[in-house]
Amino acid sequence: MISPFAFANKIKPVNTSREQIRSFLSASYTVLGFHNLFPKQTIKIYIMDLDDRDSSGIYNVKELYIGLNKNNNPEEMLTACLHESIHSVCDFGYGTDEKCTSTLVAKLKADVAIIAQLLLDNTYKRAAYIAHTKLAYRAKNGDHYDDNQWRTVGVRSKYANKRVKR
Numbered sequence: 482m483i484s485p486f487a488f489a490n491k492i493k494p495v496n497t498s499r500e501q502i503r504s505f506l507s508a509s510y511t512v513l514g515f516h517n518l519f520p521k522q523t524i525k526i527y528i529m530d531l532d533d534r535d536s537s538g539i540y541n542v543k544e545l546y547i548g549l550n551k552n553n554n555p556e557e558m559l560t561a562c563l564h565e566s567i568h569s570v571c572d573f574g575y576g577t578d579e580k581c582t583s584t585l586v587a588k589l590k591a592d593v594a595i596i597a598q599l600l601l602d603n604t605y606k607r608a609a610y611i612a613h614t615k616l617a618y619r620a621k622n623g624d625h626y627d628d629n630q631w632r633t634v635g636v637r638s639k640y641a642n643k644r645v646k647r
Contacts, residue, residue: 485510485569486547489525494551497558500604501597502526502549505562508596512589518570520545537561540568560586563593 486506494502506526513519524545531539531550538561539548547565549558564586573581 509566
């Protein structure tokens with residue numbers, strides 16, 4: 482799958498990191514995508530000064546970009562990322578768009594925050610794992626499965642609410 486978003490400028494946010502914004506957007510699109518709501522093409526992300534508009538974020542439907550206020554605090558940034566991500570995949574119609582979008586943000590924000598924090602934690606550790614597992618890598622003792630892939634991590638069944646046994 483092609484990434485649903487890409488940073489389009491080099492302006493740095495003041496109170497959040499680009500990694501944190503990336504985690505907010507990735508988590509937002511993950512939750513929306515789980516329910517078959519995907520942007521039709523990659524959405525450009527601009528970090529902007531929106532203080533003069535008194536706005537934490539904007540979505541431009543014609544040019545397909547999300548603008549995020551560089552001065553947002555982390556909570557505002559999460560809200561703006563989710564809100565504008567919803568705008569990029571849903572149109573609730575004239576006269577209801579903001580009410581429906583903001584209501585959906587209120588209901589999804591806690592789940593998105595959990596996923597975003599999971600993505601943010603150990604960002605550089607995962608990047609190192611990926612960087613050190615190149616396509617040119619050759620196993621020392623020939624190609625084989627790494628048995629550690631079967632290590633139990635505690636997956637639970639929704640229906641039995643017990644740990645899945647292997």
